[in-house]
Amino acid sequence: MSSALNKKTVEDLQVAGKKVLVRCDFNVKMENGVITSDKRIVASLPTIKYLIENGAKVILCSHLGRPKGEVVPEFSLAPVAARLSELLGQEVKMAKDVVGESAKSLAADLKDGEVLLLENVRYEKGETKNDPELSKKFADLAELYVNDAFGSAHRAHSSTAGVAEHLPAACGYLIQKEIEFIGGALENPKRPLVAILGGAKVSDKIGVITNLIDKCDTLIIGGGMAYTFMKALGHNIGTSLLEADKIELAAEMMKKAEEKGVKFLIPVDNKVGKEYAADTEAMVVNSDDIPDGWMGLDIGPKTQAIFADAVKDAGTVIWNGPMGVSEWANFASGTIAVATAIAESNAISIIGGGDSAAAIQKLGFADKMSHISTGGGASLEYLEGKVLPGIAALNDK
Ligand code: ADP
Ligand code: MG
Numbered sequence: 001m002s003s004a005l006n007k008k009t010v011e012d013l014q015v016a017g018k019k020v021l022v023r024c025d026f027n028v029k030m031e032n033g034v035i036t037s038d039k040r041i042v043a044s045l046p047t048i049k050y051l052i053e054n055g056a057k058v059i060l061c062s063h064l065g066r067p068k069g070e071v072v073p074e075f076s077l078a079p080v081a082a083r084l085s086e087l088l089g090q091e092v093k094m095a096k097d098v099v100g101e102s103a104k105s106l107a108a109d110l111k112d113g114e115v116l117l118l119e120n121v122r123y124e125k126g127e128t129k130n131d132p133e134l135s136k137k138f139a140d141l142a143e144l145y146v147n148d149a150f151g152s153a154h155r156a157h158s159s160t161a162g163v164a165e166h167l168p169a170a171c172g173y174l175i176q177k178e179i180e181f182i183g184g185a186l187e188n189p190k191r192p193l194v195a196i197l198g199g200a201k202v203s204d205k206i207g208v209i210t211n212l213i214d215k216c217d218t219l220i221i222g223g224g225m226a227y228t229f230m231k232a233l234g235h236n237i238g239t240s241l242l243e244a245d246k247i248e249l250a251a252e253m254m255k256k257a258e259e260k261g262v263k264f265l266i267p268v269d270n271k272v273g274k275e276y277a278a279d280t281e282a283m284v285v286n287s288d289d290i291p292d293g294w295m296g297l298d299i300g301p302k303t304q305a306i307f308a309d310a311v312k313d314a315g316t317v318i319w320n321g322p323m324g325v326s327e328w329a330n331f332a333s334g335t336i337a338v339a340t341a342i343a344e345s346n347a348i349s350i351i352g353g354g355d356s357a358a359a360i361q362k363l364g365f366a367d368k369m370s371h372i373s374t375g376g377g378a379s380l381e382y383l384e385g386k387v388l389p390g391i392a393a394l395n396d397k
Contacts, residue, residue, distance in 0.1 A: 069125030135162030148172025153390030198223025199321025269300030298324025
Protein backbone atom coordinates (compact mmCIF):
# COMPACT_ATOMS: atom_id res chain seq x y z
CA MET A 1 0.00 0.00 0.00
CA SER A 2 1.34 3.43 -0.85
CA SER A 3 1.89 5.56 2.21
CA ALA A 4 0.02 8.84 2.69
CA LEU A 5 3.32 10.20 4.03
CA ASN A 6 4.65 10.14 0.48
CA LYS A 7 2.02 12.32 -1.23
CA LYS A 8 2.99 15.34 -3.32
CA THR A 9 2.39 18.68 -1.66
CA VAL A 10 1.59 22.03 -3.23
CA GLU A 11 5.31 22.84 -3.14
CA ASP A 12 6.03 19.89 -5.47
CA LEU A 13 3.95 21.47 -8.25
CA GLN A 14 5.15 24.06 -10.80
CA VAL A 15 2.33 26.52 -10.25
CA ALA A 16 3.59 29.74 -11.89
CA GLY A 17 1.22 30.89 -14.62
CA LYS A 18 -0.93 27.77 -14.15
CA LYS A 19 -4.61 27.52 -13.35
CA VAL A 20 -4.83 25.62 -10.05
CA LEU A 21 -8.12 24.23 -8.78
CA VAL A 22 -8.08 24.10 -4.98
CA ARG A 23 -10.67 22.12 -3.03
CA CYS A 24 -11.06 24.00 0.26
CA ASP A 25 -13.23 23.43 3.30
CA PHE A 26 -15.33 26.60 3.43
CA ASN A 27 -18.19 24.80 5.17
CA VAL A 28 -18.44 27.70 7.65
CA LYS A 29 -21.10 28.33 10.26
CA MET A 30 -23.66 30.88 8.99
CA GLU A 31 -26.78 32.51 10.33
CA ASN A 32 -29.06 34.42 7.94
CA GLY A 33 -26.29 34.77 5.38
CA VAL A 34 -23.79 36.07 7.95
CA ILE A 35 -20.66 34.05 8.72
CA THR A 36 -20.53 33.41 12.49
CA SER A 37 -17.09 31.75 12.46
CA ASP A 38 -14.47 32.29 9.76
CA LYS A 39 -12.02 29.81 11.33
CA ARG A 40 -12.09 27.52 8.31
CA ILE A 41 -11.48 30.40 5.90
CA VAL A 42 -8.52 31.57 7.98
CA ALA A 43 -7.18 27.98 8.10
CA SER A 44 -7.16 27.84 4.29
CA LEU A 45 -5.05 31.01 3.89
CA PRO A 46 -1.52 29.47 3.88
CA THR A 47 -2.21 27.35 0.79
CA ILE A 48 -4.03 30.15 -1.03
CA LYS A 49 -1.32 32.71 -0.21
CA TYR A 50 1.41 30.33 -1.36
CA LEU A 51 -0.33 29.97 -4.72
CA ILE A 52 -0.87 33.73 -5.12
CA GLU A 53 2.75 34.52 -4.21
CA ASN A 54 3.98 31.93 -6.69
CA GLY A 55 2.00 33.36 -9.60
CA ALA A 56 -0.76 30.78 -9.92
CA LYS A 57 -4.24 31.53 -11.23
CA VAL A 58 -6.22 30.34 -8.23
CA ILE A 59 -9.63 28.69 -8.63
CA LEU A 60 -11.19 27.77 -5.29
CA CYS A 61 -14.11 25.44 -4.67
CA SER A 62 -15.92 24.03 -1.62
CA HIS A 63 -19.20 22.70 -0.39
CA LEU A 64 -21.39 24.53 2.11
CA GLY A 65 -24.18 22.70 3.93
CA ARG A 66 -26.36 20.20 2.13
CA PRO A 67 -28.18 21.76 -0.82
CA LYS A 68 -28.56 18.22 -2.24
CA GLY A 69 -27.91 18.97 -5.89
CA GLU A 70 -30.18 22.03 -6.05
CA VAL A 71 -29.26 25.70 -6.32
CA VAL A 72 -30.36 26.81 -2.85
CA PRO A 73 -29.45 30.52 -2.41
CA GLU A 74 -28.95 30.25 1.37
CA PHE A 75 -26.02 27.89 0.68
CA SER A 76 -24.28 30.29 -1.72
CA LEU A 77 -20.55 30.78 -1.12
CA ALA A 78 -20.78 34.51 -1.98
CA PRO A 79 -20.35 35.58 1.70
CA VAL A 80 -17.18 33.45 1.83
CA ALA A 81 -15.77 35.25 -1.23
CA ALA A 82 -16.38 38.58 0.51
CA ARG A 83 -14.72 37.50 3.76
CA LEU A 84 -11.81 35.85 1.95
CA SER A 85 -11.27 39.01 -0.04
CA GLU A 86 -10.96 40.99 3.22
CA LEU A 87 -8.54 38.46 4.67
CA LEU A 88 -6.35 38.37 1.55
CA GLY A 89 -6.54 42.10 0.90
CA GLN A 90 -7.35 41.51 -2.76
CA GLU A 91 -10.40 40.88 -4.90
CA VAL A 92 -11.89 37.37 -4.92
CA LYS A 93 -14.10 36.93 -7.98
CA MET A 94 -17.30 34.95 -7.42
CA ALA A 95 -18.68 32.67 -10.14
CA LYS A 96 -22.43 32.43 -10.57
CA ASP A 97 -22.24 28.66 -11.04
CA VAL A 98 -20.00 25.66 -10.35
CA VAL A 99 -18.76 24.46 -13.74
CA GLY A 100 -21.10 26.45 -16.04
CA GLU A 101 -20.57 29.42 -18.39
CA SER A 102 -19.80 31.89 -15.59
CA ALA A 103 -17.17 29.62 -13.99
CA LYS A 104 -15.59 28.79 -17.37
CA SER A 105 -15.26 32.36 -18.60
CA LEU A 106 -14.03 33.76 -15.27
CA ALA A 107 -11.49 30.92 -14.98
CA ALA A 108 -10.28 31.47 -18.54
CA ASP A 109 -9.77 35.21 -17.92
CA LEU A 110 -7.79 34.85 -14.67
CA LYS A 111 -4.39 36.55 -14.54
CA ASP A 112 -1.44 35.31 -12.51
CA GLY A 113 -2.06 35.84 -8.78
CA GLU A 114 -5.82 36.38 -9.18
CA VAL A 115 -8.39 34.39 -7.21
CA LEU A 116 -11.78 33.01 -8.24
CA LEU A 117 -14.29 31.14 -6.07
CA LEU A 118 -16.76 28.75 -7.71
CA GLU A 119 -20.28 28.29 -6.38
CA ASN A 120 -21.12 25.54 -3.88
CA VAL A 121 -20.01 22.24 -5.45
CA ARG A 122 -23.06 20.53 -3.95
CA TYR A 123 -25.32 22.62 -6.22
CA GLU A 124 -24.30 19.92 -8.75
CA LYS A 125 -26.14 16.61 -8.39
CA GLY A 126 -23.07 14.68 -9.54
CA GLU A 127 -20.78 15.96 -6.77
CA THR A 128 -21.62 13.51 -3.98
CA LYS A 129 -21.92 10.65 -6.51
CA ASN A 130 -18.37 11.27 -7.74
CA ASP A 131 -19.91 11.54 -11.23
CA PRO A 132 -17.14 11.13 -13.85
CA GLU A 133 -18.68 13.77 -16.14
CA LEU A 134 -18.69 16.38 -13.38
CA SER A 135 -15.14 15.41 -12.36
CA LYS A 136 -14.06 16.03 -15.97
CA LYS A 137 -15.77 19.44 -15.98
CA PHE A 138 -13.89 20.44 -12.82
CA ALA A 139 -10.64 19.28 -14.43
CA ASP A 140 -11.36 21.24 -17.63
CA LEU A 141 -11.33 24.49 -15.64
CA ALA A 142 -7.70 24.06 -14.51
CA GLU A 143 -4.27 22.56 -15.15
CA LEU A 144 -3.37 21.45 -11.64
CA TYR A 145 -5.36 20.24 -8.63
CA VAL A 146 -4.74 20.80 -4.93
CA ASN A 147 -6.86 19.24 -2.20
CA ASP A 148 -6.86 21.09 1.11
CA ALA A 149 -10.26 19.98 2.45
CA PHE A 150 -9.33 17.40 5.07
CA GLY A 151 -12.86 17.49 6.53
CA SER A 152 -14.16 16.02 3.25
CA ALA A 153 -11.22 13.73 2.46
CA HIS A 154 -13.09 10.63 3.70
CA ARG A 155 -15.68 11.16 0.94
CA ALA A 156 -15.09 10.08 -2.64
CA HIS A 157 -16.79 13.02 -4.36
CA SER A 158 -16.09 14.70 -7.73
CA SER A 159 -14.30 17.71 -6.22
CA THR A 160 -12.39 15.67 -3.63
CA ALA A 161 -11.40 12.54 -5.54
CA GLY A 162 -12.76 12.18 -9.10
CA VAL A 163 -11.13 15.36 -10.42
CA ALA A 164 -7.69 14.15 -9.31
CA GLU A 165 -7.76 11.41 -11.96
CA HIS A 166 -7.47 14.05 -14.69
CA LEU A 167 -4.87 16.49 -13.33
CA PRO A 168 -1.53 16.44 -11.53
CA ALA A 169 -2.73 16.37 -7.93
CA ALA A 170 -1.15 17.35 -4.61
CA CYS A 171 -2.24 18.23 -1.08
CA GLY A 172 -2.31 21.70 0.41
CA TYR A 173 -0.76 22.66 3.75
CA LEU A 174 -3.78 21.66 5.86
CA ILE A 175 -3.94 18.10 4.55
CA GLN A 176 -0.14 17.93 4.61
CA LYS A 177 -0.22 18.66 8.36
CA GLU A 178 -2.95 16.07 8.99
CA ILE A 179 -0.89 13.44 7.14
CA GLU A 180 2.29 14.43 8.93
CA PHE A 181 0.73 14.11 12.40
CA ILE A 182 -1.99 11.46 12.15
CA GLY A 183 -0.27 9.46 9.40
CA GLY A 184 3.06 9.81 11.20
CA ALA A 185 1.59 8.61 14.53
CA LEU A 186 -0.01 5.59 12.86
CA GLU A 187 2.86 4.58 10.61
CA ASN A 188 5.96 5.55 12.52
CA PRO A 189 5.18 6.91 16.00
CA LYS A 190 7.64 8.28 18.51
CA ARG A 191 7.18 5.75 21.34
CA PRO A 192 5.69 5.06 23.74
CA LEU A 193 2.45 5.65 21.84
CA VAL A 194 -0.45 6.29 24.20
CA ALA A 195 -4.00 6.29 22.85
CA ILE A 196 -6.73 7.88 24.95
CA LEU A 197 -10.26 7.09 23.87
CA GLY A 198 -13.43 8.44 25.39
CA GLY A 199 -16.75 9.86 24.37
CA ALA A 200 -20.18 8.40 24.54
CA LYS A 201 -20.36 5.22 22.53
CA VAL A 202 -18.22 2.11 22.12
CA SER A 203 -19.97 1.44 18.82
CA ASP A 204 -18.67 4.77 17.39
CA LYS A 205 -15.11 3.90 18.33
CA ILE A 206 -14.80 0.16 17.69
CA GLY A 207 -12.85 0.76 14.49
CA VAL A 208 -10.46 3.15 16.25
CA ILE A 209 -9.92 0.79 19.20
CA THR A 210 -9.28 -2.18 16.90
CA ASN A 211 -6.78 -0.29 14.78
CA LEU A 212 -4.93 1.36 17.67
CA ILE A 213 -4.68 -1.75 19.84
CA ASP A 214 -2.29 -3.16 17.23
CA LYS A 215 -0.13 -0.05 17.26
CA CYS A 216 -0.05 1.54 20.70
CA ASP A 217 1.88 0.76 23.88
CA THR A 218 -0.85 2.02 26.23
CA LEU A 219 -4.59 2.20 25.60
CA ILE A 220 -6.68 4.34 27.94
CA ILE A 221 -10.46 4.16 27.94
CA GLY A 222 -12.53 6.87 29.64
CA GLY A 223 -15.82 8.66 29.07
CA GLY A 224 -19.21 7.05 28.73
CA MET A 225 -17.89 4.08 26.83
CA ALA A 226 -15.74 2.95 29.77
CA TYR A 227 -18.83 1.61 31.54
CA THR A 228 -19.37 -1.13 28.98
CA PHE A 229 -15.80 -2.24 29.77
CA MET A 230 -16.51 -2.12 33.52
CA LYS A 231 -19.63 -4.20 32.96
CA ALA A 232 -17.47 -6.71 31.08
CA LEU A 233 -15.31 -6.96 34.23
CA GLY A 234 -18.47 -7.84 36.16
CA HIS A 235 -18.99 -4.50 37.95
CA ASN A 236 -22.35 -3.00 38.73
CA ILE A 237 -22.54 0.25 36.72
CA GLY A 238 -25.86 1.65 37.93
CA THR A 239 -27.56 3.72 35.24
CA SER A 240 -24.29 4.61 33.43
CA LEU A 241 -24.19 4.40 29.65
CA LEU A 242 -24.15 0.76 28.56
CA GLU A 243 -24.10 -0.90 25.17
CA ALA A 244 -25.16 -4.39 26.16
CA ASP A 245 -24.39 -5.85 22.74
CA LYS A 246 -20.78 -4.64 23.04
CA ILE A 247 -19.92 -6.24 26.41
CA GLU A 248 -18.43 -9.31 24.77
CA LEU A 249 -16.38 -7.19 22.38
CA ALA A 250 -15.10 -5.09 25.31
CA ALA A 251 -13.96 -8.30 27.03
CA GLU A 252 -12.23 -9.46 23.84
CA MET A 253 -10.40 -6.12 23.53
CA MET A 254 -9.10 -6.38 27.07
CA LYS A 255 -7.95 -9.94 26.42
CA LYS A 256 -6.26 -8.91 23.19
CA ALA A 257 -4.44 -6.08 24.96
CA GLU A 258 -3.16 -8.52 27.56
CA GLU A 259 -1.94 -10.97 24.90
CA LYS A 260 -0.14 -8.20 23.03
CA GLY A 261 1.40 -6.70 26.14
CA VAL A 262 -0.47 -3.43 25.65
CA LYS A 263 -1.09 -1.60 28.90
CA PHE A 264 -4.88 -1.20 29.12
CA LEU A 265 -6.34 1.32 31.56
CA ILE A 266 -9.97 1.94 32.48
CA PRO A 267 -11.25 4.15 35.31
CA VAL A 268 -10.83 2.89 38.87
CA ASP A 269 -13.10 5.60 40.26
CA ASN A 270 -15.82 7.86 38.90
CA LYS A 271 -17.81 10.98 39.58
CA VAL A 272 -21.37 9.72 39.49
CA GLY A 273 -24.61 11.70 39.31
CA LYS A 274 -28.22 10.97 40.18
CA GLU A 275 -29.52 12.18 36.83
CA TYR A 276 -28.18 13.18 33.43
CA ALA A 277 -28.14 16.91 34.27
CA ALA A 278 -25.49 19.62 34.70
CA ASP A 279 -26.42 20.39 38.32
CA THR A 280 -27.34 16.89 39.48
CA GLU A 281 -26.33 15.66 42.94
CA ALA A 282 -22.89 14.06 42.55
CA MET A 283 -20.30 11.98 44.44
CA VAL A 284 -17.09 10.03 43.82
CA VAL A 285 -17.13 6.22 44.04
CA ASN A 286 -14.82 3.37 43.07
CA SER A 287 -15.58 1.48 39.86
CA ASP A 288 -16.58 -1.66 41.77
CA ASP A 289 -18.86 0.39 43.99
CA ILE A 290 -21.30 2.30 41.74
CA PRO A 291 -24.66 2.23 43.53
CA ASP A 292 -27.94 1.43 41.78
CA GLY A 293 -29.63 4.54 40.44
CA TRP A 294 -26.37 6.51 39.88
CA MET A 295 -24.56 7.11 36.60
CA GLY A 296 -20.90 7.72 35.84
CA LEU A 297 -20.46 11.16 34.26
CA ASP A 298 -16.71 11.71 34.69
CA ILE A 299 -13.57 9.86 35.75
CA GLY A 300 -12.66 10.25 39.44
CA PRO A 301 -9.51 11.78 41.04
CA LYS A 302 -7.60 8.47 41.43
CA THR A 303 -8.19 7.72 37.75
CA GLN A 304 -7.08 11.23 36.80
CA ALA A 305 -3.76 10.60 38.55
CA ILE A 306 -3.29 7.18 36.89
CA PHE A 307 -4.12 8.50 33.41
CA ALA A 308 -1.89 11.55 33.91
CA ASP A 309 0.97 9.30 34.97
CA ALA A 310 0.54 7.13 31.86
CA VAL A 311 0.77 10.21 29.66
CA LYS A 312 3.79 11.77 31.41
CA ASP A 313 6.54 9.94 29.53
CA ALA A 314 4.67 9.34 26.27
CA GLY A 315 6.42 9.99 22.96
CA THR A 316 3.11 10.38 21.17
CA VAL A 317 -0.44 10.79 22.46
CA ILE A 318 -3.48 10.27 20.26
CA TRP A 319 -6.62 11.49 21.97
CA ASN A 320 -10.20 11.10 20.85
CA GLY A 321 -13.24 11.54 23.06
CA PRO A 322 -13.70 13.49 26.32
CA MET A 323 -13.25 11.70 29.67
CA GLY A 324 -16.69 12.75 30.87
CA VAL A 325 -19.54 15.11 30.08
CA SER A 326 -17.04 17.94 29.72
CA GLU A 327 -19.72 20.34 28.46
CA TRP A 328 -20.80 20.58 32.14
CA ALA A 329 -18.36 22.25 34.58
CA ASN A 330 -19.21 19.68 37.31
CA PHE A 331 -18.05 16.83 35.07
CA ALA A 332 -15.18 18.46 33.17
CA SER A 333 -12.36 17.79 35.69
CA GLY A 334 -11.32 14.47 34.14
CA THR A 335 -10.96 15.95 30.68
CA ILE A 336 -9.11 18.98 32.09
CA ALA A 337 -6.74 16.74 34.10
CA VAL A 338 -5.85 14.65 31.05
CA ALA A 339 -5.44 17.77 28.88
CA THR A 340 -3.17 19.30 31.54
CA ALA A 341 -1.03 16.15 31.72
CA ILE A 342 -0.63 16.12 27.93
CA ALA A 343 0.19 19.84 27.90
CA GLU A 344 2.90 19.31 30.55
CA SER A 345 4.44 16.33 28.77
CA ASN A 346 6.92 16.46 25.91
CA ALA A 347 4.75 14.16 23.81
CA ILE A 348 3.62 14.86 20.27
CA SER A 349 -0.09 15.33 20.94
CA ILE A 350 -2.81 14.74 18.38
CA ILE A 351 -6.48 15.45 18.93
CA GLY A 352 -9.02 13.84 16.61
CA GLY A 353 -12.81 13.98 16.60
CA GLY A 354 -15.24 16.89 16.37
CA ASP A 355 -16.42 17.04 19.98
CA SER A 356 -12.92 16.41 21.32
CA ALA A 357 -11.47 19.29 19.30
CA ALA A 358 -14.30 21.56 20.48
CA ALA A 359 -13.78 20.52 24.12
CA ILE A 360 -10.02 21.17 23.96
CA GLN A 361 -10.62 24.59 22.45
CA LYS A 362 -13.34 25.53 24.93
CA LEU A 363 -11.25 24.41 27.92
CA GLY A 364 -8.34 26.56 26.67
CA PHE A 365 -5.76 23.90 25.75
CA ALA A 366 -5.73 24.38 21.96
CA ASP A 367 -2.28 26.01 21.74
CA LYS A 368 -0.78 23.33 24.03
CA MET A 369 -1.46 20.50 21.57
CA SER A 370 0.81 19.65 18.63
CA HIS A 371 -2.08 19.04 16.29
CA ILE A 372 -5.86 19.42 16.49
CA SER A 373 -7.41 17.79 13.47
CA THR A 374 -9.63 19.97 11.28
CA GLY A 375 -11.83 17.05 10.25
CA GLY A 376 -14.08 15.27 12.76
CA GLY A 377 -15.35 12.31 10.73
CA ALA A 378 -12.27 12.24 8.52
CA SER A 379 -9.90 12.07 11.49
CA LEU A 380 -11.85 9.15 12.97
CA GLU A 381 -11.73 7.22 9.70
CA TYR A 382 -8.02 7.97 9.45
CA LEU A 383 -7.52 6.64 13.01
CA GLU A 384 -9.53 3.55 12.05
CA GLY A 385 -6.82 2.82 9.50
CA LYS A 386 -9.10 3.46 6.53
CA VAL A 387 -7.81 4.84 3.25
CA LEU A 388 -9.20 8.36 2.73
CA PRO A 389 -10.23 8.72 -0.94
CA GLY A 390 -9.36 12.43 -1.02
CA ILE A 391 -5.78 11.60 -0.02
CA ALA A 392 -5.42 8.33 -1.91
CA ALA A 393 -6.30 10.16 -5.16
CA LEU A 394 -3.26 12.47 -4.89
CA ASN A 395 0.01 11.77 -6.71
CA ASP A 396 2.94 10.15 -4.93
CA LYS A 397 6.24 12.02 -4.83
P1 ADP B 1 -15.80 12.98 19.19
O1 ADP B 1 -16.84 13.79 18.44
O2 ADP B 1 -14.60 13.79 19.53
O3 ADP B 1 -15.44 11.71 18.47
P2 ADP B 1 -17.76 11.74 20.88
O4 ADP B 1 -18.86 12.30 20.04
O5 ADP B 1 -17.50 10.30 20.78
O6 ADP B 1 -16.42 12.56 20.61
O7 ADP B 1 -18.01 12.03 22.42
C1 ADP B 1 -18.41 13.26 22.94
C2 ADP B 1 -19.60 13.14 23.83
O8 ADP B 1 -19.44 12.11 24.82
C3 ADP B 1 -19.83 14.40 24.58
O9 ADP B 1 -21.06 14.98 24.18
C4 ADP B 1 -19.88 13.98 26.05
O10 ADP B 1 -20.88 14.63 26.77
C5 ADP B 1 -20.19 12.50 25.95
N1 ADP B 1 -19.76 11.77 27.17
C6 ADP B 1 -18.53 11.64 27.66
N2 ADP B 1 -18.53 10.94 28.81
C7 ADP B 1 -19.81 10.61 29.06
C8 ADP B 1 -20.47 9.89 30.12
N3 ADP B 1 -19.78 9.37 31.13
N4 ADP B 1 -21.82 9.74 30.02
C9 ADP B 1 -22.49 10.27 28.98
N5 ADP B 1 -21.94 10.97 27.98
C10 ADP B 1 -20.60 11.13 28.01
MG1 MG C 1 -18.92 13.47 18.22
